[in-house]
Amino acid sequence: MRWQQARIAGIVPRSKTVSSFFFDLPEPFDFLAGQHVVVRLTAPDGYRAQRSYSIASAPGARSRIELAIERLDDGEVSPFFHDVAEVGDEIEIGGPIGGHFVWTVADGGPVLLIAGGAGVVPLLSMLRHRAGEGATTPMALLFSARTKADVLFREELSGLAARDDGFELQLTLTREASPPPGAFSRRIDPDMILEVTRRLPGPPRRAYICGSNAFCERAADGALAAGIDAGDIRTERYGA
């Protein structure tokens, strides 16, 4: 893997628990929407920890990439970013990595995207790529979050949906007292996935599912029940 010392160029809060970290890359690289990088931290005593983070930026960013990192209170690496890391810090980054969970405009569609929480990050890269290329590939994103305030990139996603160019956004909020009109207010289930799939102009050529292990299992079962072939379902599991 190619490693380099990237510099934190900016930190932008996205929700109570997630912030975007922008990294300047001294050795710019090409990447595909959906790929991730590995971040490696080394303590003064030589102890090392490394974790994977999806690239949120659209391909083409090359010299500055955005990672959106969720703070897990009992985690090792993610609290470091939220509590310790500052603009100007140098962090080791390896990659880009991943050839399975990727989408290019040439891959076409229709495409079903299903995200749980921070799992929206690689799917956002795909949507940014689609918009940046002026593509009209039919895409539908079913995004599950706890509350309205936890819907990462909500304004940007709503803005993309408002372009009316073949992208549909469907939120489901599992713990929101007053969900916005049109949002579901339950955990994802096969009926919900079927309903969103039917909004596409034809059967999805591919489904991309990203979130926790449990979320991915549930969503993949729902996608199968909606008639999507197992071979067309790609999942990215963030762990626990």
Ligand SMILES: Cc1cc2nc3c(=O)[nH]c(=O)nc-3n(C[C@H](O)[C@H](O)[C@H](O)COP(=O)(O)OP(=O)(O)OC[C@H]3O[C@@H](n4cnc5c(N)ncnc54)[C@H](O)[C@@H]3O)c2cc1C
């Ligand atoms: C391809 C890929 C892309 C990813 N992209 C993103 C992304 O874009 N954004 C993002 O926020 N995350 C992403 N992740 C998840 C990320 O890699 C980390 O797993 C996450 O940030 C947690 O790391 P941590 O060091 O903070 O927590 P960890 O220390 O790894 O702990 C994670 C959880 O496991 C539990 N745990 C830790 N050790 C043990 C143990 N010994 N026994 C039982 N439980 C334990 C902890 O309680 C904690 O809740 C991605 C993961 C993958 C594989």
